[in-house]
Amino acid sequence: MYDLVLNTIDTITPARPWGIDIPNYFWFTGVSVAAFIISSFGNVFGMKSYKPIAGFSLLVAFVLLVAAPLNLIDDLKQPGRISNFFTHGWENFPTSPMKWGVLILVSYFFLLLFNVLIFYREYFVHAYHCTNNKFLKTIFKIASLWRIKLGEAQEQKNHKIGLILSVIGIFFALSVEGYTGYILGATHGVALWHTPLMPILFLASAMVGGTGLLVVILCIFQRFFADFKKIDYDMVDRLMKLLAWFIVIDLTIRFFWLTFAIPFNGEEKYALMRFFKANLTETILIEYILCLLIPMVIGFVSKLRKNLFISLFGAAICSIGVWDFRWNIVIGGQSIGRTTPGLLNYIPDFWGQDSIISALSNWGIFIALLCLVMAIFPWDKEMSKYYKQ
Amino acid sequence: MDSNNSRRSFLTTMSLGLVATGIGAGNAQAFTLKNPGRDKQDPRYIGQKGKRFGMVIDLRKCVGCQACTASCKCENNVPTGQYRTYVSEYEIGVFPNVRKAFLPQLCNHCENPSCVSVCPTGATFKREDGIVVVDDTVCWGCGYCINACPYDKRFFNKLTKVADKCTFCAHRVDKGLLPACVETCVGGARVFGDLNNPNSEISKLLNMFPTNVMKKDQGTNPRVFYIGLNDEISDIPVSEAILDDLAKKIDKTPLAQWSVAYEGGK
Numbered sequence: 001m002y003d004l005v006l007n008t009i010d011t012i013t014p015a016r017p018w019g020i021d022i023p024n025y026f027w028f029t030g031v032s033v034a035a036f037i038i039s040s041f042g043n044v045f046g047m048k049s050y051k052p053i054a055g056f057s058l059l060v061a062f063v064l065l066v067a068a069p070l071n072l073i074d075d076l077k078q079p080g081r082i083s084n085f086f087t088h089g090w091e092n093f094p095t096s097p098m099k100w101g102v103l104i105l106v107s108y109f110f111l112l113l114f115n116v117l118i119f120y121r122e123y124f125v126h127a128y129h130c131t132n133n134k135f136l137k138t139i140f141k142i143a144s145l146w147r148i149k150l151g152e153a154q155e156q157k158n159h160k161i162g163l164i165l166s167v168i169g170i171f172f173a174l175s176v177e178g179y180t181g182y183i184l185g186a187t188h189g190v191a192l193w194h195t196p197l198m199p200i201l202f203l204a205s206a207m208v209g210g211t212g213l214l215v216v217i218l219c220i221f222q223r224f225f226a227d228f229k230k231i232d233y234d235m236v237d238r239l240m241k242l243l244a245w246f247i248v249i250d251l252t253i254r255f256f257w258l259t260f261a262i263p264f265n266g267e268e269k270y271a272l273m274r275f276f277k278a279n280l281t282e283t284i285l286i287e288y289i290l291c292l293l294i295p296m297v298i299g300f301v302s303k304l305r306k307n308l309f310i311s312l313f314g315a316a317i318c319s320i321g322v323w324d325f326r327w328n329i330v331i332g333g334q335s336i337g338r339t340t341p342g343l344l345n346y347i348p349d350f351w352g353q354d355s356i357i358s359a360l361s362n363w364g365i366f367i368a369l370l371c372l373v374m375a376i377f378p379w380d381k382e383m384s385k386y387y388k389q
Numbered sequence: 390m391d392s393n394n395s396r397r398s399f400l401t402t403m404s405l406g407l408v409a410t411g412i413g414a415g416n417a418q419a420f421t422l423k424n425p426g427r428d429k430q431d432p433r434y435i436g437q438k439g440k441r442f443g444m445v446i447d448l449r450k451c452v453g454c455q456a457c458t459a460s461c462k463c464e465n466n467v468p469t470g471q472y473r474t475y476v477s478e479y480e481i482g483v484f485p486n487v488r489k490a491f492l493p494q495l496c497n498h499c500e501n502p503s504c505v506s507v508c509p510t511g512a513t514f515k516r517e518d519g520i521v522v523v524d525d526t527v528c529w530g531c532g533y534c535i536n537a538c539p540y541d542k543r544f545f546n547k548l549t550k551v552a553d554k555c556t557f558c559a560h561r562v563d564k565g566l567l568p569a570c571v572e573t574c575v576g577g578a579r580v581f582g583d584l585n586n587p588n589s590e591i592s593k594l595l596n597m598f599p600t601n602v603m604k605k606d607q608g609t610n611p612r613v614f615y616i617g618l619n620d621e622i623s624d625i626p627v628s629e630a631i632l633d634d635l636a637k638k639i640d641k642t643p644l645a646q647w648s649v650a651y652e653g654g655k
Contacts, residue, residue, distance in 0.1 A: 017532025
């Protein structure tokens with residue numbers, strides 16, 4: 001049947017709704033989740049070696065999560081009707097991953113916010129007591145969640161609440177990444193998406209991208225913006241090794257995904273073969289070799305990862321690779337025809353809604369927010385506490 | 390005591406704020422598990438109880454004249470360049486052993502529509518008579534239903550900026566008329582009617598002829614049945630180029646964000 005020669009004389013190009021905003025959104029939420037999980041290594045699991053970056057990566061996770069939904073809003077054709085999401089359509093709650101996903105996203109945002117405030121409460125209480133400025137006092141009081149007492153008992157209470165929030169946070173973080181996988185996996189008409197592996201595929205690749213981004217941001221902030229102005233090479237080394245293991249997990253899941261979908265006969269096989277044939281260079285050379293295998297080698301070879309420049313290159317490239325993976329999944333999945341022939345081609349608009357400029361603007365907002373949050377929160381003071389010991 | 394009071398005032402402010410927001414949202418449109426129109430039992434949203442509408446397309450009678458395409462656009466004010474229904478035209482085989490095939494396509498008004506179950510606002514839903522419709526006052530334009538449709542039969546309407554698709558001309562059907570495409574079909578290839586009525590023309594046709602549906606394996610149970618449809622064109626067509634798009638390229642007309650990829654195509 002598939003050897004048949006069929007020429008399309010006349011039909012229409014099918015519509016595809018999701019553009020550049022959506023892979024960008026998936027990337028932002030994914031790396032936020034990864035940053036939060038790395039933060040919890042020190043916060044929840046008590047791994048002392050990760051404690052110095054617990055607060056820092058928590059802030060990175062928070063900022064990424066604030067920036068992420070802006071992509072979604074930009075993608076909506078009727079953003080003014082956003083309240084309809086909350087007021088209508090609850091009968092579809094069990095079957096619409098987007099429905100429960102946004103609720104998880106909102107809950108995760110508040111959890112992260114409170115987590116951050118609890119984590120840095122001690123510093124804000126100190127700042128409250130040190131200033132006489134009424135306005136600043138109010139700000140610090142809000143930031144310390146209206147609890148301006150100091151002392152060991154209070155500190156213990158903070159720690160306990162922080163721990164509980166972090167444990168719940170891990171559940172929500174995994175759910176956030178899981179739901180994005182469900183959104184795609186539930187659309188059975190798209191051969192590239194329809195796999196139950198999609199949630200863990202997204203989670204595994206998010207861990208890769210998030211660790212990579214964290215290495216890059218950490219180096220920049222420690223070198224240029226911290227009081228001590230010194231990069232923690234041991235931490236970079238540790239994160240690069242962790243990154244390499246995350247890549248192994250990611251590749252293993254991708255192996256299962258592709259080896260199950262492509263070799264065995266079925267409609268999906270033909271759709272995926274056509275897709276991968278058309279995108280062979282990009283997927284194999286860029287996504288797998290350049291952005292996964294090379295950083296994995298860097299992470300596993302001690303000599304390479306000791307070199308900061310090489311480590312930074314590896315970290316940056318795999319983070320970009322994870323973005324590319326999300327692009328290939330979202331845009332690639334939609335490029336496969338369902339009842340019309342041919343692969344579709346997507347060229348994002350430069351200006352306007354859901355365009356290159358809007359995606360770049362979102363990155364601009366992320367960077368601006370990161371600077372703002374890092375300026376407000378005493379991440380370096382908290383971090384230097386561990387380096388003094 | 391102090392901190393308790395301030396905590397209480399914080400909670401009071403927060404709750405008042407949330408209530409105010411709720412009232413604001415409530416004023417716009419009330420909270421509903423379903424959809425405002427369905428809650429109000431608006432007949433346009435409920436449909437005709439006891440009926441189950443469907444369509445049979447007899448491919449032996451379709452001549453590819455596109456009268457259905459044109460009448461649908463006129464009837465439903467479908468924007469330029471967008472279509473709720475159209476007839477794809479194919480050439481099958483290798484010269485000199487070739488033949489032409491026409492495939493009229495439209496929303497399949499599935500028994501288990503993928504688009505409905507994923508809709509996060511309840512804007513798209515199935516009426517009691519089985520017609521799947523979109524409430525263009527509720528849809529927020531997330532496009533999830535467009536991607537969930539295994540048949541590619543949904544699009545963002547350029548004018549309304551919400552998801553759009555064939556409605557079986559529900560506004561006409563509710564007045565006892567036929568859908569515009571059925572009424573205008575020159576070959577009488579499209580037959581519309583109540584599947585629950587054994588004496589309807591559609592039920593008789595379904596009893597008389599073997600029929601097929603698009604992408605049976607998707608499990609959506611389409612209610613658009615084809616007489617004479619075979620796997621050659623119903624599954625994965627292997628042709629690369631769509632000539633409409635090729636013509637746009639040759640004419641140097643700007644292509645939309647999504648177009649057909651020609652690289653490596655025929």
